[in-house]
Amino acid sequence: MWTSIPSSSLRVTGADRVDFVHGQMTNHLRAAPTPGLVPCAFLNVRGQIEQFARVYRREQDVYLHLDEGQAGPLAARLRRYIIFDQVEVHDTTPELRTVHLWRPADLPGWDAEGADAQLLTLGGAAVLGGRVNRTGTPGVDLHYLARDEATLHPALGGPEVPLAKLDEARVAAGIPDIARDALGGTLPQEVGLDLGGPLPAISYRKGCYVGQEIMARLEARGQTRYHLARLQGTGGAGWPAGHEVTFEGRVVGQAGLWAGGASLARVRRDLPGGAAVQVGPVGAAVQPLGTHA
Structure with missing residues (x-):
């Protein structure tokens, strides 16, 4: 079973690449092995999320995997902070x-006991x-050149599963997606x-890093x-991501x-479990x- 993930990406090269990216993100890239994988956020000065990324440390570069449409804004941000750093930022979205x-067991060559980031053929x-x-x-997220897609997809084995089914599974498991759930502009601690x-x-x-003082507080x-x-919806209709959640006439959060x-x-922590809220008319x-219904 596999699912195509709408994505964008950046590649950072140069002698200072690890230190430069490390200094912008919320997690500890320097501590990662090579190859290694570190999830992180990039924050504004108020500590709010601008982008979420999974950052791969590799021998020749730092690769940042982002949600669709996120590479351009993050590239512009990173370039603003290049002063004396020996780095270059490349938008690799069209190429990858x-x-x-x-199920990793379906992937030939993947070491289930190995590192979080692995190079395969x-x-x-x-x-x-x-x-x-x-x-x-x-x-396992698999990142590959767009030109190899026609030969790689048949090698994956099993059926392609729609993104909607993956969303159902992650919501049931309680795993947020910052872009798809419209959770940008929030504090990392508020959204898992x-x-x-x-x-x-x-x-x-x-x-x-930018926003670090707020994180410390x-x-x-x-x-x-x-x-x-x-x-958990109580009717058959849904709602758009980012819609206000209300309780007894007041706004208490936003839905994904x-x-x-x-x-x-x-949502607010003081809402009790089982509280009946409204998301628009739903x-x-x-x-x-x-927990589950």
């Missing part, structure tokens, strides 16, 4: 494609694989990116006013992508993550 393989093509949990069970969350992407022990405080929860009758949402019940 990504699929997610749901599949269908005669060079492939970068990364261990990524998109469905509740870790699978904190340590212990479903998508940890922060290190509190690395050096300074939140660590000291212990928790935010909002957290990630599941909204509707998938399989539910969505993940950023009713829903708040569920703590880890």
Whole structure:
């Protein structure tokens, strides 16, 4: 089983590539092996998420895998911070494609006990694989050249599964997708990116980066006013990602992508489990993550 992932990507080269990218992101790239994989966010000065990325440290470059449409804004941001650094930022979106393989056992050459990032050959093509949990069970993201797509897809084996089915699986598992759930502009700790969350992407022990002071304050405080929860729809209709969630006439959060009758949402912590909320005209019940209807 595999699913095509709408993506964009950047490649950072040059002698200072690791230190430069490390200094912009929320997680600890310097501590990663080579090859290695580190999830992270890029924040604004208020500590809010601008982009989420999975960053691969490789021998000759740093590869950043992003959601669709995110590479351009992040490239512009990174270039603003190049002063004396020996780095170049390349937008590789037109050249690369990504699929997610749901079951790593189906992937020839993948070492289940090996590193999170591995280099493979599949269908005669060079492939970068990364261990990524998109469905509740870790699978493998495969990154490859667009020109190799015709020969690589048949080598994947099994059926292609629509993205909508992957969304249903990840919502059921409580795994957010920052872009697809319209969670940009929020604090990482509010939407599951904190340590212990479903998508940890922060290190509190690395050096300074944009938004780091806010992250330190939140660590000291212990928790935010909002957290990630599941909204279980009580009707057949859905709602658009980013729609306001209301409770007793007041706004208490925002809903993510509707998938399989539910969505993940950023909602106030003081909402009790089972609270009946509204997402536009649609009713829903708040569920703590880890529970199901």
